[in-house]
Amino acid sequence: MIRHHPPLTRAQLADRIRTHDAGWHARAADRTSGFIVAGRFAEDSSIWSDVKVVYMALQYNKCIYCERVLGAELTGKSEHDVEHFRPKGRVMTWPYAARKPKVSYTFSTGTPNSIGYYWLAYDIENYACSCKGCNSDRKRDYFPILGARGAATDNIAALNQSEIPLLLFPCGVDGDDPAAFITFTGVIAQVRSDVDATAKLRAQVTIDFFSLNDREELLADRARVIRELAKAMELMNHSDPAWQARGQRDLDQITSDASPQAACARLRRARPYRRQ
Ligand SMILES: [Zn+2]
Incomplete structure (x- = not known):
């Protein structure tokens, strides 16, 4: 979300x-x-x-x-x-x-x-x-x-x-920013630990209500974007600037608003080497 x-x-x-x-x-x-x-x-x-x-x-x-x-x-x-x-x-x-x-x-x-x-x-x-x-x-x-x-x-x-x-x-002028409530560890959506008690309840109910961690199609989608992100980051570490640029374009696309599971991808981009 x-x-x-x-x-x-x-x-x-x-x-x-x-x-x-x-x-x-x-x-x-x-x-x-x-x-x-x-x-x-x-x-x-x-x-x-x-x-x-x-x-x-x-x-x-x-x-x-x-x-x-x-x-x-x-x-x-x-x-x-x-x-x-x-x-x-x-x-x-x-x-x-x-x-x-x-x-x-x-x-x-x-x-x-x-x-x-x-x-x-x-x-x-x-x-x-x-x-x-x-x-x-x-x-x-x-x-x-x-x-x-x-x-x-x-x-x-x-x-x-x-x-x-x-x-x-997450709609409207006063809508919620899900990133302020929900984080991801790998493919799993989790309640952020650094928010107040009401925000934790809202995050937990949203995860439970929409079964965000119980639907195979969502977990498979997140796993795929994490794999794609890893490939993009490998390209960015390539010695050839042309490959680096391609990696950057891929990474921008994977984390864009239009891409599936962008919330998960963005967190993975921010913390690519986090131990699971
Ligand atoms: Zn849906």
Whole structure:
């Protein structure tokens, strides 16, 4: 998981959406007004997929949570779900008893409810693109928090003050920088030891929630980027400047925002010879 740089302001994000689909904001505002009057989310068909490609482009076609590279705009849109960070229709209890592997905590992760965050169903800062493994299999209608749920119709900034999301969300102006919470030892994501207690909880729940260390595809991806990084660094130590330059180009590409598992690669780049 990485923070994309530079993060867009809400106005900049709105502009990108307007450029892609001039009428979307008005249609979304109409629907939101209806949900607020009804006090719940309900509609026969949705329009958030109309702006999916805006988020895909911002994320370099990577899943916002697990950093897998998914399909591109021309043929791969169906691999991306438009994920609502705060669930729109209900909030279920997490962790749940049948979850595998089993997870349990000694602290509260918030109360469930039957209305969710209905007023944010069309809030542009409540969206990101994610893979089916992160969204359909794991995120679903869960939204663990510390403390009490915020008040209905509060905006995201106010909600982030009144409730502390336990999941990291590296989007938006005030989004989280995952590198400030999660580190890697080899292919394994770990909670940073040099952060406060709340940050440790958020990092641990995020790692657990998205099974960041239990999914073969993610571990294989990280192992591959570490091998590629080692090759690039070997080239950089070559006596021929042309090979050194090639190694530098490879290293820059492997650690760029657009590359899979960039968070892991960047830490490996910073500490290439760390003993495991
Ligand atoms: Zn994912």
